[in-house]
Amino acid sequence: MDGPLSSTGEDMGSFENPASNVETETDDIIQQNSDNDRVGEEPKPGMKFATEHELMAYYMRYVKQQGFGVITQRTKREANGRVKYLTIGCARGGKYHPSHSNISRPCPTIKTDCKARINAHLVEGSWVVTIVEIGHNHSTVSPQKSRFFRSHKCLDEYSQRMLDLNDRVGIRMNKNFGALVVDAGGFENLQFQEKDYRNFIDKARQLRLGKGGGEALTEYFKRMRLQNDGFVYVIDVDEELRLRNVFWADARSRAAYKYFGDVITFDTTYLTNRYGMPFAPFVRVNHHGQSILLGAGLISSENTSTFVWLFWAWLECMDARAPKAIITDQDRAMKSAIAVVFPHTRHRYCLWHIMRKLSEKLGSHAAFNAGLKTAIQNALYDSQTCGEFEEKWGQFIKKYGLCENAWLQGLYNERSFWVPVYLKGVFWAGMSTTQRSESMNAFFDGFVHFGTTLKEFVDQFDNALRKKVELETTANFNSSNQTIPCSSAFRIEKQFQSVYTNAKFKEVQREVWGMILCNCILISKECCISTYDVLDEITTDDDHVKSIKYTVYFNNEEVDVKCTCALFEMSGIVCRHALNIQGGMSLW
Known part of the structure; x- marks a missing residue:
């Protein structure tokens, strides 16, 4: 028939x-x-x-x-x-x-x-x-x-094998494809394009579990479920039921998120680059400034669809409560996924990662060490308003002939994602970079090494987290059992001593001592609001001392202080400029 x-x-x-x-x-x-x-x-x-x-x-x-x-x-x-x-x-x-x-x-x-x-x-x-x-x-x-x-x-068998092997050893996609182009003698001799190669890698990448890895994951999840009903895990498989991505979070992480879930960092680079572990942790700092884990994933690829899946899994685990802010590196796939899953979350790029690229991208410029690098840093760190930043940016772009520099133009177009002055209205809990994620990843350094298999990693994961919990418990005990003496006679410092943990109070004391370097001038007084200019002497990494002017507004009726440095808004620590104003000294 x-x-x-x-x-x-x-x-x-x-x-x-x-x-x-x-x-x-x-x-x-x-x-x-x-x-x-x-x-x-x-x-x-x-x-x-x-x-x-x-x-x-x-x-x-x-x-x-x-x-x-x-x-x-x-x-x-x-x-x-x-x-x-x-x-x-x-x-x-x-x-x-x-x-x-x-x-x-x-x-x-x-x-x-x-x-x-x-x-x-x-x-x-x-x-x-x-x-x-x-x-x-x-x-x-x-x-x-x-x-x-x-x-x-036609993605032939030889090309598939070479692309997959190079991908497994961590060669970046563009270099991996470029090697085949050279091997073939030019683009015209290849029977496929870079887009086809990327599609191949995205679909061919499965979570490379290694011997015993799948069983280790399964046993770990079963064990955690028996120990704690609050443990959650989600598994993603492909059309052939092969494991592709995994996410999990224990009860402690879910409970911590209720208190410390306003801002998180997300980074996939550290363990992946160093150990080949596709580890994707969600990280926040606690009241001691310590990194805490708010869930983790093992992912097979770093494309938008994978991140969307992981973010949805994490969000559902956290009772659909999205963070107010998130810090990542400049990953386009992450950016697209965040826009889908966290549309109302303020997204910030890691400034440390961007600044680390300065030498790579601009080091060959004749004036890089003779003014250009300093001009970029001044525009970023010394600008008090968005208009001031844009003026300084335009000045060094014109002065050093960088109008055609595509990298700088791309950064400028996305300035609201990474330039500090555009991010002052958001609380970042002192986490300006994803180094917090890296410190969480570094926490596993004593438990994993280059040859660590996934099975070994899972076995050591509990040990690493238990050590992290012990460090937090110790810090809690020390903060309740020890007192860091005040360093000044200001009553406000005594109040801070009673409400901050020891680690955060040390940050307060740095600002108290920093008052010595500040010179405060009353500029105007209108009704209940006094306006001050505060000159602060700042020492740079090369021991150069420069004076930066900040503006502080003091509302006498509402007893409210606001500084243009926005340290309190971003980190929860009152800055030295606000502490310094003469109009509020009676309050202190």
């Missing part, structure tokens, strides 16, 4: 299943390069081929030479699944049907309703071409450009 006739619209070169040992049927056919006397011959009705593969190999060579791509438009199968009829048509066949969601912003389309195609039947064990349409209603391309059509792309 004949099977149903279906319209598949299948692109002959689709990378839907790019596992390292699996290729599409068409790719197999292309690679065979079987000898055929009809090479270059135009298809005609009545042509016969011994097998479907021979038919496909002939036609694919023909269309590639003619400069167009193809798709399988229709197939008909017998009851046993064997194909007995097929139509292979131009990839530009069919009509474009816009969806209701994109009528105002239509997507590009290749569809022109082209009728070029061939039909073939299986007749007495041979494939016979029955219908041939040669003409196109659009222009074709040169044979050299045919490689851009999906039907002519």
